[in-house]
Amino acid sequence: MKPNTIIILGLLAIGAALVLLPFVWLISVSFKPHAEIFTTNVTLLPHQITLTNYWKALTQTDIPRYLLNGVIVTGSILILQLAVTVPCSYAMAHRNFPGRSLLFGGVVAALLVPFHVTAIPIFIGLAEVKLLNSYTALILPFAATAFGLFLLRQAFAQIPSDIIDAARVDGMSEMVIAWRIGFPLCAPTVIAFSIFSVTAHWNDLFWPLIATTDPSLATPPRGILFFRDEESGDDVGPLMAGAALITAPLVIGFLLAQKRFIQGLANTGLKK
Template sequence: MMQPSSRLVGIVRHLLLATGAMLVLLPLLWAIRISFLPAEDVFSPQFHLLPSRWIGFENYARALTASPLLRFLVNGVVVCAAIILCQVLVAIPCAYILAKGRIVGLRLIWLAVLVGLVVPPAALALPLFIMAAQLGLIDTYAALILPWTISPLGIFLLRQAFLRVPDELIEAARLDGLGEVEILARILVPLITPAIGALIMISLVAHWNDLLWPSVVVTSGDKATPPFGVMLFQVQEIGSDYGPLLAGAIMIAAPLLLVFILTQRRFLDGLSWTGSK
């Protein structure tokens, strides 16, 4: 039987967690509410939980028609998919070598990875923009993708996962005649799939929501990613009409939220794989 004091502690703990969850969700719920409001209700001095005039999905329809929102979503999918694919293909062999390699200079390379972790992306925006301009890549998909093909965070996470794989397993595979590429592809990659999934989710969230870099290298709506597209949407089409603006923002956030809900268990399992050996 649970003691009364333990039961009280459990109730208080759940109340605190529920309160924290509501505080986190409140801005999202408020944005969803505003996305259904007519313009005159957004800044009305009188608070009404429900719209004074129900306009249904008119704001959502306007968000889709007043600006090429679907184009922004397609751009986001293309850019994020390319970035994630490149990051995974680069991070897996780099992390394997850093975790299991016996090469002179690995400590120096590992130090460079750690430095890359602590340097904020905003600090690299200007030199990356100059390089992109000199290469003629401004307002192209390449400018949005190439700077992020190497992920220090991805290398760090996968290295921690590779450290959990016993060296004896790799040695046994070598004795069976497998080469390093076969060991990596057939044995190790399936073992660290949860960590790869965590990397994919972290990278997807970061680059889907990125506003700084697209606003630096994108000069037209044709290559705009979802957050930058919403900013153009606000300036050019909506102005102070926040209902359609937030409707567009909700539609942009919805795919990411859905992906996270469907993969949250694997995401948490993947984070547990990144612990030290």
């Protein structure tokens, strides 16, 4: 190996270690017995592996409830987003109507606006219709997504217009074309978008913190806060186990879909 390569690999390794360290520590602590956590010397690996922390996190806390909420909220958001985004992006890519480019320009402009800007009007609106502190408040604001519209419109635009015309001649309605032709042909992009969406909303703390106060509605990150505030105190072990449980679904999901995810991004030529 050339010295250059060694230096580059060394730097990358240090970077990777820095990023991974908190996760390794989290996993390590979650497997340590209570007595071993609060010691004066740092040991990376537990001397004695125990699953008590996980057992406690699953049975004596509300973490299963938080996980369930996470599944309900992210799942509903994704389904709604696809139900809105697929027909809309199809229309923006393959139908002619007045103001089409203006609309697409609006979508691109909306990409630049962070959610925090619109959060307050949405909060006030939901408060007016008395929907705060409900699943609706957690789900509805995300039903339309500029990022999804943009990503899928680009993917739909790649479908040759001959195929769309052929489908029209074959008797498909516009909605059927969007779902039966466009959707399967854009599957890699749809999967990439789904991963983005699920990751973003599973990990989102900001909006659940604002829109809900009821612990039984808490999504996983919000739940961790309740857990830390009320129960854990010095009980770090179950807290770490809980955090590991909450992160695990995303990591596993990502590993399973890794190939398609990268394929989807490569197809759109878009990086985030």
